Amino acid sequence: MAISSTTTAKEQEQQEKKVAIEFFHIDMIPDAMDNMKWTTTAKLMRHWFSIKPEFAFTVQSRRIALNTDAVKLPMSQVNFDIIKMSWAIQYEQVRTGIDELRRLWKSAKGIERLKEQVNKSKFTDEAEVFIGYSEIVRELDANVQVNILPIGSKFDTVNEWYGAIGNTTLKVCVRGKTNRVDGENVFFVDKLGFYLKDTYDFVDEDTAPESLGIWSKSRVLDKKVHPYICQHIFLACGVGWFVIIQVLYRSLTLIFVDGRRNMG
Structure with missing residues (x-):
């Protein structure tokens, strides 16, 4: 006092x-x-306090972290254990986002991105190429992510989702294989995977x-x-x-x- x-x-x-x-x-x-009863949010903030050595994002370094190859991110600055999709999908922002991204992922940019990811795997006309069968999310993000959707808003209801995430990027990755059909290269999608990639930071585009x-x-x-x-x-x-x-x-x-x- x-x-x-x-x-x-x-x-x-x-x-x-x-x-x-x-x-x-x-x-x-x-x-x-x-x-x-915001147990996930509390755990996330305590983890933030525990990070050693301390580091702070700038607008530029945050953009780099979000856009760089996820496999190259330092493990000390990455966490996969606190925010789970099984928790996130309780919230409307995520459920609605998944429905929308499932419908829109095959946009022109999405197909172009898929071609880039397939070509990275040394695709040839003679052999089938399987991609997206890893269970490691860093590898999926780096190698088979094909589209994104911003979700959440600063104007959303204050609840545990707002406290932990707020606004973020929902991503979609693919699992499937290439094949030849009637002389054409075709990619068969086996499954789609949805996940969140975010930075726990308090960097604002504004000066305040x-x-x-x-x-x-x-x-x-x-x-x-x-x-x-x-x-x-x-x-x-x-x-x-x-x-x-x-x-x-x-x-x-x-x-x-x-x-x-x-x-x-």
């Missing part, structure tokens, strides 16, 4: 007003997530740090309250809005983060 002091003027006399503030730190968020929401030790506020919060932020900007929000909402704290685990 800390004491925040301000001064007010009344009848030309300076009076000190003391307000008790219970400060909330960013590494306390996983405990609040646990309290809300990304908001993690308004938190207490037990919960995060939903977005129905945010417009009212924002009124106080704009009115109080530069004159202690952090303190004002905590007083108004009983130790609920507006948290920004810059990607290096620093809170503002």
Whole structure:
């Protein structure tokens, strides 16, 4: 518990007003997530805190990480065990995205990408080529991914999906083989696979740090309250809005983060 002091003027006399503030730190968020039954999200954030050595994405390095050959990514910066598709598919963004990507993956760009992936496997007219039979997602992403679909939005409902992922990239990969039919090379699709590839970062395209929401030790506020919060932020900007929000909402704290685990 800390004491925040301000001064007010009344009848030309300076009076000190003391307000008790219970400060909330960013590494306390996983405990609040646990309290809300956001177990996957809490596990993901704790993993982020545990990474050694620490590193921070920039806009450029994030783009490189998302677009580079997944096999070449450092294992210390990759995790496959926390976010599972069996968990993600509970959420509408993923279910709807899979339905849409299943329908659209054979676009002109998708077919062109498939040809590139087949050619990488040393395809010849004389021999069948089987691709996509690995069970290692890094290899699937590097060698048989054929199309993508952005899903999620910053305007989505605040729930565990929003806390863990928010907006991300849904990808589709193929499993199948080439063959010759009537003198033509044909690719037979055996199965489609859907997966997510994302970076756990708080890098925003804007110059301002990304908001993690308004938190207490037990919960995060939903977005129905945010417009009212924002009124106080704009009115109080530069004159202690952090303190004002905590007083108004009983130790609920507006948290920004810059990607290096620093809170503002």
